[in-house]
Amino acid sequence: MTQQSFGGHRAVTIRHLTAHVGEEVLVQGWLYNMRSKGKLHFLQVRDGTGIVQAVVFRGNVPDEEFEAAGRLTQESSLRVVGTVKADERSPGGVELQVSKLDVVHVAEPYPITPKEHGVGFLMQHRHLWLRSRKPAAILRIRDTVIRAIREFFHRREFACVDSPMFTPSACEGTTTLFKVDYFGDEAYLTQSGQLYGEASAMALGKIYVFGPTFRAEKSKTRRHLTEFWMVEPEAAFYDLEDVMDLGEDFVSTIVGAVLAERRDDLEILERDIAKLEPAAQKPYPRITYDQAVEILHADGHADFPYGEDFGAPHETAIGARFDRPVLVYNWPAAIKAFYMKRDPDNPAIALGVDMIASEGYGELVGGAQREDDLAALEERIAEHQLPREAFEWFLDLRRFGSVPHGGFGLGLERTLAWITGVEHLRQCIPFPRMLDKIYP
């Protein structure tokens, strides 16, 4: 038998109840909260799509069901059959007049009570904490963002190409690599799918990699996870301008999708939506690294040394000048990755771009036009003292039909933190992994 109906009534999710006003439906879920008053129990029932008030009136249900409702504990599971009634005062616009109540399981005393709990405690109970309103709202927004990302690339004919998790070499540096015992040999967990993305773009034209990446960061700041998801488009016949066009189109589309589909969840999170709305609109401002340094010198960082990379306070100061993310391009080559193409008119400049979020959320996107000249790339690999053998296959891409190409990487959790307005990246992934955290 199926669980999708009960007592002749088909299951409806709470999110869709408004389309069933006047009908008798089945709702299945868990008790979020309850209050009782004489012959009435007011059950707050959650099912993952929303919360509805189910009103149990002693006269409307058998006595034993009324008594059972009164004994329900927080997070007990239940099925209720009831009539959907429009109710202006309810958060979802409806409530349920219960005609039948079936207790599925009475929960033991639930550890996450409605009172305040410390984050350490909540993280140890992450498998349960996900049921709470704010974490569940973030998960739903995460789902929307993931879908918006994939839909964006599909519409623009970028194919999804998965890059490997096990890699024989590091893309950038080796100090933050996780090492795996690979049948007696050493392998590393991927930090970026970019190099594989470049090979795939030469095969399919336009592609994106979207999967987990790993960094063995020894810091415990709110900006660090050891495991996070990254999306990395790469396209043949793209230059820096094309990469910037794609990046602003991409981020504004994602923000637009969340505003359109998840406004209720942003409200649960108490996000200041007015501050997010401009980011759904193109164009985004574009400034050079030089102009960014001028902003720093004017805005409280008078002693910032030209030529250095920006730290968190610098990104915050630059981002604060604009109402939406800003693209900072044309970077000093010395502080950028070996694979970035140099400006043909000024080899000290790398054709890279960072997109910096407003409101202090830092770098959302890092991208570049790639070096497509074999000799230049060989020189960079030597300069950066990278193991040449490990990059032989990558160099092949410049031996056989090299083309101008570029792409970027966007960290999913960082982007989610900005969109949802939460402070810690660890709130933006279902089961965060950090220096001191691998359970549950």
Added chain:
Amino acid sequence: MTQQSFGGHRAVTIRHLTAHVGEEVLVQGWLYNMRSKGKLHFLQVRDGTGIVQAVVFRGNVPDEEFEAAGRLTQESSLRVVGTVKADERSPGGVELQVSKLDVVHVAEPYPITPKEHGVGFLMQHRHLWLRSRKPAAILRIRDTVIRAIREFFHRREFACVDSPMFTPSACEGTTTLFKVDYFGDEAYLTQSGQLYGEASAMALGKIYVFGPTFRAEKSKTRRHLTEFWMVEPEAAFYDLEDVMDLGEDFVSTIVGAVLAERRDDLEILERDIAKLEPAAQKPYPRITYDQAVEILHADGHADFPYGEDFGAPHETAIGARFDRPVLVYNWPAAIKAFYMKRDPDNPAIALGVDMIASEGYGELVGGAQREDDLAALEERIAEHQLPREAFEWFLDLRRFGSVPHGGFGLGLERTLAWITGVEHLRQCIPFPRMLDKIYP
């Protein structure tokens, strides 16, 4: 400047040329093959979306461009501006009459010549081999399947919830785990997101996990990869019948999407499409384990011992009885995982289901209704001698509002091998990882 136009002409991908007959457009790509005849060069140009014949006539382009065309080597990159002409004899229905040709890069002698190469050689050049017609067709079908999977779940309101790659414990057994040095502690790479999926289903109702999973398989057979992608839906208030309904709906939808969108790529792969078509139709046959054993006893496996698990030859024999995948349910509990619910009427039976593909491709889906009773699950964990502490959080799901629930796992590469009709799983992932293979 952008690379999306050239000489005043906007870039068009080869797949869309049929919509531009009579127009002069820009095509950017690589030389797949060429033949010349007097004043004509016939260039086969590929751009990842298709291949088009570009006809270069000496009178139509400057002499130096005609000469340059003659010197193009395999996989050289180029831009051509030309008029799209309908041509019945061309594979894509059109050809290009070239008016301008710009050589971007002349390739060094390309290692993958049109002659036959061994798989070992091709796999060492996987970063280039992806450009060939069949590998590129598989990548495009993979993209379509991934999108069909996500679209399927989105339409049915399953939220995507990513499970962690680093896990403190094993879901099933420990012999095939990859071990990671996690800041001096030991962690393992995930073999399944199911347990995390169950926790998430209790939070959001219906969810799916879709990401890489790992198995340190010491075998080199055509069925093994050390790293592969798995999709694992899990839903609260689902029983075995709901899981089977979902599975047949799911697989038939994916096959339907590939048949609708990628027929040309199936033809490149010489797939016998008539054999695939029935799998796009529901319902799929459903038989019990007992009935499957009867088939084995009748079809060449007379000595198969009742109660054992099926091996590859058994799956092939069972699959051969049907024109589409078959669901085999109600298994001997002794050979199934600890977390499967037992049949309330017969505790020797586990409420599990395997979906076995036709044509010898083996198990596509493994699923079950989960054990939702705390005491029963504790007993199973003890019976299977699993480390109880590691499962404490998982047991919490049965302490706090336990509900009937279920789900399944589907291996992406196995499914792709079946749909595309290729022999080896390693052809179904862009950069395969195997016992002896981690490069490029």
